[in-house]
Amino acid sequence: MYFKNAQIYRTSTEWPITLDSLREQLAKRPARHCGSQDGESRGWASPAGGELVHAVGGQWLICLQTETKILPSSVVKRMANERADEIAQRQGYKLGRKQMKELCEQITMELLPTALAKVSRTYAWMDPVNGWLAVDASSKSRAEDVIEMLRYTLETFPLALVRTNRSPMSAMADWMSAGEAPEGFTIDDACTVRSITEDRKEVSYRRGIDEKQIMEHLEHGCLPIKLALTFDDRISFVLTEKLEIKRLSFLDVVTEQIGKPEDAAALFDAEFALMTGELTRMLSAVVDALGGDLHKEEDLISQAKVVT
Known part of the structure; x- marks a missing residue:
């Protein structure tokens, strides 16, 4: 159980919800098959074959299941x-x-x-201790499907996109100009820069960054929109200008810690616990590298949506 992407959000550490309460609320909108006249059906499914919320070490995993009729x-x-x-x-x-x-x-x-149905699942990790919510989705729109369903399902839901003092684009430009990533990170061999002119032309480097060419692009008004990084020699990923975490890869030094679990269920739990522990550290480091989090607890509480 390793995420490949992370669309990240902030929740309140003072959110008054328990594991049992979350399970009870999700159970009110379970996944179901499409009716005869339904084009689509959404609901909460078990992420690991048991409870609707899978909990390991105080970290929660949920799953939105979508069934869509295929009708070209x-x-x-x-x-x-x-x-x-x-x-x-x-x-x-x-x-x-x-x-x-x-x-x-x-x-x-x-x-x-009589149309065939396609089933897809999107997973989300909820960290009630440190106030993180991450959706394993490659796009914001796919993640927002999960967020929208949570708002529709939960009685209260204090949530906001992560906002930092520095924009990722500005910070990445400085790192690339200096040829040095912030403490704890290294710059890898892939990036994409985009022109700020009307044509918004993009240039991507996927197997090695030519520092001379990159400097020329930056000097001529291009800005980075994607940059491959490695954190603490343990996780490699791509940071985007929208503060998305893509192409997540947990390196051998991390995955080898699991050893040989007894069965598939034990392996699932071990991977989830390892992933959440590493992501908690990495996300905090990313936010710090971008100048810190702009959100305050009282702001998140005030944004809690109450379903009537």
């Missing part, structure tokens, strides 16, 4: 055109735009009951 628009359009031709022959004139839209909607409703 090309199929709907083809059937709508065929049916529209038949109708036009009978009535002597073609269907208008509004009628075609209604016909597509009708055909969609007819096909939904």
Whole structure:
């Protein structure tokens, strides 16, 4: 159980929620199959085959399961055109735009009951001790699906995006200009820079950074939007201008600590405990390297959403 990405958020360490309460609230909106006329269904599923919240060492893991009917628009359009031709022959004139839209909607409703369904799962780690929430998603929009469902499910939910005193883009530009990462980090061999001009041209280096070329890009108004880093010789990742953590990789010095667990369940727990411990340290170090966290506890509490 290792995350590949981390869309990170801040929760309040004073959030009055217990493990039992979280499980009870998630159980009110469990994962289910799509109904005959449903295009999509979302709900909470067990992340490890047991409880809806998997807990190890005070760290919690949850899972949003989404079932989506697969109904290609090309199929709907083809059937709508065929049916529209038949109708036009009978009535002597073609269907208008509004009628075609209604016909597509009708055909969609007819096909939904027999359409195949695709199931996807998105995991989120909740750290009630240190106030972190991280979603294993490669994009903010995918992570926001989880956040939106949590807001819909929970009675209170004090949460905010991580905000730092320095922007990641500005900090990364300084690190690259100096050729030196902040304490505890090393710069790896991949980055992407983007022009600040209207064309917003991007240049990526994936197998080695040419320092001379990078300096030229920075001098001509380009700014880094992605930078590969390693923390404490234990975790490699890519930091983005949106403060996303991508391409997470826990190095051998970390994974070898697990040893040989007795079974799959023990392995799952060992990996989760190891991952959360390492991520807690790394995320705190990233925020510190960016000048510290702007959020205050009272701000998070005031943003708690109360569901009525």
